[in-house]
Structure formats: C-alpha cells, structure tokens
Amino acid sequence: MRRRDRAPQRSRRQPTASSKRRGRPARPLPLRSTHGSPHPLCTPAHKGSPALCRVGHASKNGRVAAAWRGGTPLEETTVSVPISLTVNGKAVTVNVDQRTLLVQLIREHLQLTGTHVGCDTAQCGACTVHLNGRAVKSCSMLAVQAQGAEITTIEGLATKNGELHPMQAAFRECHGLQCGFCTPGMVMSAVNLLKDKPGASEAEIREGLEGNICRCTGYHNIVRAIQHCQSGKAGAAA
Numbered sequence: 001m002r003r004r005d006r007a008p009q010r011s012r013r014q015p016t017a018s019s020k021r022r023g024r025p026a027r028p029l030p031l032r033s034t035h036g037s038p039h040p041l042c043t044p045a046h047k048g049s050p051a052l053c054r055v056g057h058a059s060k061n062g063r064v065a066a067a068w069r070g071g072t073p074l075e076e077t078t079v080s081v082p083i084s085l086t087v088n089g090k091a092v093t094v095n096v097d098q099r100t101l102l103v104q105l106i107r108e109h110l111q112l113t114g115t116h117v118g119c120d121t122a123q124c125g126a127c128t129v130h131l132n133g134r135a136v137k138s139c140s141m142l143a144v145q146a147q148g149a150e151i152t153t154i155e156g157l158a159t160k161n162g163e164l165h166p167m168q169a170a171f172r173e174c175h176g177l178q179c180g181f182c183t184p185g186m187v188m189s190a191v192n193l194l195k196d197k198p199g200a201s202e203a204e205i206r207e208g209l210e211g212n213i214c215r216c217t218g219y220h221n222i223v224r225a226i227q228h229c230q231s232g233k234a235g236a237a238a
C-alpha cells in the first residue's frame with residue numbers, strides 16, 4: 001500500500017485532549033469545606049491537608065469525596081438536639097446540630113459576638129467564657145456538653161445598667177488592650193484567676209494567663225490592669 005492510501009494518522013507529536021488526560025492523575029474534587037474553617041469533626045492534625053481527613057467533605061456537585069485515602073466516604077448527617085442552658089442569667093433553649101461547638105452556639109445562635117475565635121484549637125484563649133463559674137475555652141467543647149450549665153460571656157460581666165465589671169474598668173484605665181481581639185478572653189480568664197487567687201503575685205498572674213495569647217503582645221499592661229483590679233481602685237474614677 002502506498003503511503004498516501006493509508007488512513008490519515010494523528011501525529012504522535014500532537015496528542016488529543018483525551019490522550020493528554022489519560023496518563024494524568026485525576027483532578028481532586030473541589031471541596032466546599034476549606035481548611036481555614038475546619039469541619040467540626042475534623043482533627044486539627046490534618047489542617048491544610050484535606051486528603052488526610054477522615055470525614056467526607058461535600059463537593060460542589062453534591063457528591064461526597066472519599067477524603068481519607070483508602071477509607072470509605074462518609075455521608076454527612078445532621079442530628080439536631082435541643083440544648084437548654086442559662087446564658088448571662090437568661091434561660092435559653094436552642095436546637096443545634098450535635099457537632100456544634102459551644103463557641104458556635106454562643107456566637108452564631110445567640111449572637112453574643114463578644115466571645116472571639118482566634119485559633120479554634122484551644123491555644124489562644126480568645127473564646128474563654130465561664131461555665132458554672134470556671135473559665136473554659138468554648139472552642140474546645142461541644143454545645144451539648146454545656147447542657148443545663150450556667151454560662152457567662154463577656155457581655156454578662158457588666159451590670160444591666162452598663163456599669164463595667166472592675167476587671168473591665170481596670171483594663172480600660174491601664175490601657176490593657178491594643179487591637180482588643182484577645183481582650184474578652186483575657187478579661188474572663190483574669191476574673192477567674194483573681195477568684196481563685198485574690199492576692200496573686202505578678203509571677204502568678206503571668207502564669208495564670210499562659211493560656212491566653214495577645215497577638216499585639218501587650219502583656220505588660222494586661223498584668224498591670226489585673227494588679228490595678230486587685231488593688232480595688234479600678235472603676236473608682238468613673
């Protein structure tokens with residue numbers, strides 16, 4: 001057969017789009033859940049690496065990605081549970097997904113946004129609230145664990161007529177804040193600290209605040225504010 005009678009062949013140097021795709025690894029499914037804002041059931045360990053996740057993340061087209069290599073994709077299910085608790089002296093009952101964190105209940109369901117979220121991995125203390133009189137990091141527990149509890153947030157420290165708690169007044173008078181992001185958690189931890197140790201030394205105050213991080217690094221004035229509150233003079237000038 002003469003060369004020109006043969007069926008035209010594609011040049012090996014110009015592969016088609018499908019042949020180009022054949023040898024490549026499949027493109028990963030787009031994930032709706034970004035790991036800057038992790039799924040409530042995800043562990044912090046796989047942050048930034050969705051492929052290590054044991055939880056199926058829903059893709060944009062509704063399918064669930066088998067995100068854990070070698071694992072079975074898990075369907076995401078929502079189980080709503082009623083939670084009754086007292087927040088800042090007010091009884092509340094809300095229905096939340098059982099995976100809801102306490103901080104999500106406080107901020108998103110009760111709209112008490114004075115409680116901040118800095119890390120959501122129990123490191124920065126920005127989410128500190130009082131649970132039955134003890135300071136807790138509300139990002140590190142589920143809302144269902146607070147069933148029946150008494151919660152106090154930063155909004156509940158001041159009196160109803162707007163008079164600041166002495167610790168809040170001390171922070172204001174000693175300039176114990178810069179951007180203010182850490183301040184609600186700092187104040188809640190400081191109140192708890194002086195409740196346990198009213199005469200805490202400077203070293204004990206610094207040690208007592210080790211679970212609270214100030215990204216503005218204004219620790220010196222924060223410690224001064226707590227000492228000012230200890231002196232009983234906070235709020236006297238107001």
Ligand code: FES
Nearest residue numbers: 118119120125139
């Ligand atoms: S947000 Fe809870 S400790 Fe950082």
Ligand code: FES
Nearest residue numbers: 178182214215216
């Ligand atoms: S005042 Fe800015 S983080 Fe503490």
